[in-house]
Amino acid sequence: MSTKITCLIIEDEPPAMQLLEDYIRKLPMLELKGKFYDALEALEYLKKNAVDVIFLDINLPALSGLEMAALIPKEQKIIFTTAYAEYALDSFSFHVVDYLLKPVSFKRFLQAIQKLQTYISSPVVKEAPVQKQDQLLFLKTGRTVIKIQFSDIVYIEAHKEYLCIHTTQQKHLVYKRMKEMAASLPGSFVRIHNSYIINLQYAKKMSQQMVEIGGRELPVSAGYKDIFQQHIQQHMM
Incomplete structure (x- = not known):
């Protein structure tokens, strides 16, 4: 420099x-x-x-x-x-x-x-907005395919080989890995734990150790704490 x-x-x-x-x-x-x-x-x-x-x-x-x-x-x-x-x-x-x-x-x-x-x-690069056609998520659950709006997902919880997707209306259990799910989500989502991905739009309170969301208090693990804080900083206005 x-x-x-x-x-x-x-x-x-x-x-x-x-x-x-x-x-x-x-x-x-x-x-x-x-x-x-x-x-x-x-x-x-x-x-x-x-x-x-x-x-x-x-x-x-x-x-x-x-x-x-x-x-x-x-x-x-x-x-x-x-x-x-x-x-x-x-x-x-x-x-x-x-x-x-x-x-x-x-x-x-x-x-x-x-x-x-x-x-x-490094120049500040603003995150590209999610295009309208990318606002939907199609997931196979059992023998059917369900359509979910990203904006309706509150948080995602891992249950061994399955994921429980908590939306504003109901829960959906799908056979999918957490890593694959994380890669398909837009910028308002952040992983806070091996078992949890949250949609920041629904977070009520946040601290170093937990996030209050969807009527629950979810833990922020040490391994994701720094990434979580950086993510919050990037999305502050």
């Missing part, structure tokens, strides 16, 4: 501030433009100055990191830092590149910067 990535640190804990500053100075592609212990002071700086990425602590006095993120342009790239994992999904309602859990190791910091470089160098 020919030009440096400009950074801003907003962190109210001096040791955490110093750690991030040390990490940034270790990487020649980064340039630290400023550091603030208070979000309000940082907002004043950002009125006249632009940076590529903000390292933003969520737990700040007066104005929290999440509250500050809501006040700056949506396209501003942010790497959130915090000691509390439960804020992760809340943070993805913004243009979040990554989410660093304190204490941040240099290896984890470097992974976030590599992801940031990908974001900056």
Whole structure:
């Protein structure tokens, strides 16, 4: 990358501030433009100055990191830092590149910067809308073929060799593998567990460990947690 990535640190804990500053100075592609212990002071700086990425602590006095993120342009790239994992999904309602859990190791910091470089160098490609002829799913159940609208599917549950498709009206049991089903679904669907694929349109509440959907609380497994969070970020407006 020919030009440096400009950074801003907003962190109210001096040791955490110093750690991030040390990490940034270790990487020649980064340039630290400023550091603030208070979000309000940082907002004043950002009125006249632009940076590529903000390292933003969520737990700040007066104005929290999440509250500050809501006040700056949506396209501003942010790497959130915090000691509390439960804020992760809340943070993805913004243009979040990554989410660093304190204490941040240099290896984890470097992974976030590599992801940031990908974001900056790659143009944003919007997902193509599902065409009208692709809004239907035809599945064989027993000796009959059923037609299901993608928009009617709430979630899909694996039962050994079979899948139970929970729609807004009823359930359908079909002989199909989860991997094959996942490949045929449009962008509003995301796999959260070996046994579950959900339609985000019907999700009521989400956390690091579960999704409330269709009157049930479905688990988010560790193996799909990062993919799930990334999927949510990609579909935020």
